[in-house]
Amino acid sequence: MYIYDNYDQRIVDERVAQFKEQTERYLAGGLTEEQFLPLRLQNGLYVQRYAPMLRVAVPYGLLSSTQVRKLAHIARTYDKGYAHISTRTNVQYNWPELKDVPEILAELASVQMHAIQTSGNCIRNTTTDQFAGVTPNELVDARPYCEIIRQWSTFHPEFAFLPRKFKIAVNSHLSDDRSATMLHDIGIKIVKNDQGEIGFAVYVGGGLGRTPIVASLVKEFLPEKDLLTYLDAVLRVYNLNGRRDNKYKARIKILVKALGVEAFAEKVDAEWQHLKDGPGTLTQEEIDRIKGHFTAPDYEKLTASNSLKEQLAENKAFSNWYKRNVSEHKIEGYAIVTLTLKKLGTPPGDITDKQLDVVADLADRYSFGEVRNTHEQNIVLADVKQDELFALWQEAKAAGFATPNLGLLTDMICCPGGDFCALANAKSIPVAEALQAKFDDLDYLHDLGEIDLNISGCMNACGHHHIGHIGILGVDKKGEEFYQVSLGGDSGPDATIGKILGPSFAREQMPEVIEKVLAIYVDQRIEGERFIDTYRRVGHSIFKERVYAKSN
Numbered sequence: 135m136y137i138y139d140n141y142d143q144r145i146v147d148e149r150v151a152q153f154k155e156q157t158e159r160y161l162a163g164g165l166t167e168e169q170f171l172p173l174r175l176q177n178g179l180y181v182q183r184y185a186p187m188l189r190v191a192v193p194y195g196l197l198s199s200t201q202v203r204k205l206a207h208i209a210r211t212y213d214k215g216y217a218h219i220s221t222r223t224n225v226q227y228n229w230p231e232l233k234d235v236p237e238i239l240a241e242l243a244s245v246q247m248h249a250i251q252t253s254g255n256c257i258r259n260t261t262t263d264q265f266a267g268v269t270p271n272e273l274v275d276a277r278p279y280c281e282i283i284r285q286w287s288t289f290h291p292e293f294a295f296l297p298r299k300f301k302i303a304v305n306s307h308l309s310d311d312r313s314a315t316m317l318h319d320i321g322i323k324i325v326k327n328d329q330g331e332i333g334f335a336v337y338v339g340g341g342l343g344r345t346p347i348v349a350s351l352v353k354e355f356l357p358e359k360d361l362l363t364y365l366d367a368v369l370r371v372y373n374l375n376g377r378r379d380n381k382y383k384a385r386i387k388i389l390v391k392a393l394g395v396e397a398f399a400e401k402v403d404a405e406w407q408h409l410k411d412g413p414g415t416l417t418q419e420e421i422d423r424i425k426g427h428f429t430a431p432d433y434e435k436l437t438a439s440n441s442l443k444e445q446l447a448e449n450k451a452f453s454n455w456y457k458r459n460v461s462e463h464k465i466e467g468y469a470i471v472t473l474t475l476k477k478l479g480t481p482p483g484d485i486t487d488k489q490l491d492v493v494a495d496l497a498d499r500y501s502f503g504e505v506r507n508t509h510e511q512n513i514v515l516a517d518v519k520q521d522e523l524f525a526l527w528q529e530a531k532a533a534g535f536a537t538p539n540l541g542l543l544t545d546m547i548c549c550p551g552g553d554f555c556a557l558a559n560a561k562s563i564p565v566a567e568a569l570q571a572k573f574d575d576l577d578y579l580h581d582l583g584e585i586d587l588n589i590s591g592c593m594n595a596c597g598h599h600h601i602g603h604i605g606i607l608g609v610d611k612k613g614e615e616f617y618q619v620s621l622g623g624d625s626g627p628d629a630t631i632g633k634i635l636g637p638s639f640a641r642e643q644m645p646e647v648i649e650k651v652l653a654i655y656v657d658q659r660i661e662g663e664r665f666i667d668t669y670r671r672v673g674h675s676i677f678k679e680r681v682y683a684k685s686n
């Protein structure tokens with residue numbers, strides 16, 4: 135993984151000292167609320183319903199076991215004993231005290247972590263596939279490009295005060311997309327041209343929230359060396375033309391829509407002419423330097439495991455877990471393991487200090503001391519020997535994160551909603567819990583197959599409800615909490631925004647409504663068809679009619 139050099143460490147340490155002083159001045163009354171606001175946002179600090187929320191940056195989701203132990207220590211010492219994995223693969227703390235935040239940041243800096251640019255109108259954490267570098271089905275490892283973007287974007291003087299926040303994702307998978315790339319301000323798909331050269335297809339103007347939009351292609355093939363100059367050009371066009379008069383119309387997606395994608399792409403190209411081949415051009419040396427941080431760990435020469443075959447045949451629970459939560463690795467004899475944070479009774483993405491310590495230990499013993507956070511709010515151990523899967527499974531099970539439901543209905547994305555978030559229209563965690571409780575039969579879940587169910591507590595869409603195959607949105611009706619259901623959303627390469635089913639429902643109706651939706655799918659599906667494929671084939675209206683039918 136990327137290790138800070140002296141320069142990286144110095145800027146992070148300086149920022150810690152600066153924020154400590156700013157917080158002290160604020161607490162002593164020397165800075166007003168208004169003056170303190172941009173300062174705290176630049177350091178990942180929101181003020182929430184009950185306490186501040188601190189968002190810690192986890193570049194492209196990658197963490198060392200030392201960093202995970204530090205996160206556990208922070209959860210234990212400064213929070214209520216847990217942390218939360220977010221859909222941008224960051225870590226959030228919901229209960230720190232403001233006076234402790236400078237100390238937390240100092241603790242983070244001691245393990246090369248920080249909260250810089252995790253909020254505010256700047257370029258946020260760049261995300262990618264959690265299987266990058268280890269899946270057999272990718273063009274190249276996307277992480278070095280994410281790191282290049284991270285170094286370019288952190289403290290970029292021109293883009294510190296953009297019209298709104300700005301999110302970038304990079305995907306290199308040949309057929310899948312695990313980081314919702316098409317729903318980003320800039321989505322970068324790594325591609326190869328006819329000459330066999332690596333480059334990027336650049337998509338701009340995706341995003342969720344109030345106006346959900348799938349990104350549009352603005353550059354079919356951008357050569358590798360031009361990555362940063364082209365991104366500079368896109369950001370400049372946005373910085374100059376993005377709306378600052380209306381917060382809700384400020385994202386780049388609104389600009390792309392207003393101008394039309396061709397006119398937008400022309401503007402970017404015109405801007406790019408000043409920058410192309412300039413000092414921002416990537417040299418091969420620089421690309422190689424960054425790639426040097428992502429070399430393969432010390433893999434042993436292994437063959438496919440025989441003991442694994444026996445263990446799978448003998449133990450049904452283990453084989454269920456293996457089928458769902460273990461993925462193919464590019465190196466023979468190894469496997470990728472996803473630890474699911476979706477246990478019944480636990481808010482999706484929540485992890486306790488004790489569990490974080492267990493994750494760190496497991497990473498040390500089974501996976502070269504590294505873990506990865508996922509967009510779906512789980513944790514990955516990327517390099518596990520097949521021979522050791524059984525032992526790992528037993529330990530993971532004891533710690534509560536081996537529920538064999540990866541990609542199934544109960545592996546849902548859910549934002550904190552009204553339980554913690556001041557912006558919520560409705561609670562979302564109790565809905566997640568009610569659904570987890572209702573659909574706790576694993577055989578039924580396995581039979582249903584892959585379904586993305588996403589829940590947000592308001593239209594800001596932190597829970598990505600628009601792109602759930604089934605989406606649930608909390609809405610407020612005259613002070614009462616209701617829930618709107620949408621169907622057909624998808625975050626993959628064919629990204630689609632879900633369509634609203636109809637009038638919203640009361641909270642206690644939700645399990646029954648979802649049950650009806652699933653029954654219609656089971657009734658309509660043909661052999662081997664996923665929920666989303668059936669929905670696309672049979673159409674929206676049959677779901678609408680049957681869910682709202684009086685006789686139901």
Ligand code: HEM
Pocket residue numbers: 180182187218219220221222226317341342343344385483548549550554555556557594595596597
């Ligand atoms: C309680 C603290 C939180 C607050 C105050 C908050 C606030 C917001 C706001 C205001 C937006 C809308 C941005 C816009 O208009 O473009 C947003 C979007 C978003 N939030 Fe949160 N959020 C919180 C927690 C979370 C959590 C826990 C997650 C992860 C599970 C998350 C992930 C996201 C994502 C991915 C979006 C993106 C929507 C897009 O792509 O445009 N947020 N959040």
Ligand code: SF4
Pocket residue numbers: 549550551552555556557558559590591592593594595596597
């Ligand atoms: S979707 Fe709304 S309720 Fe949920 S975390 Fe985001 S802002 Fe809060």
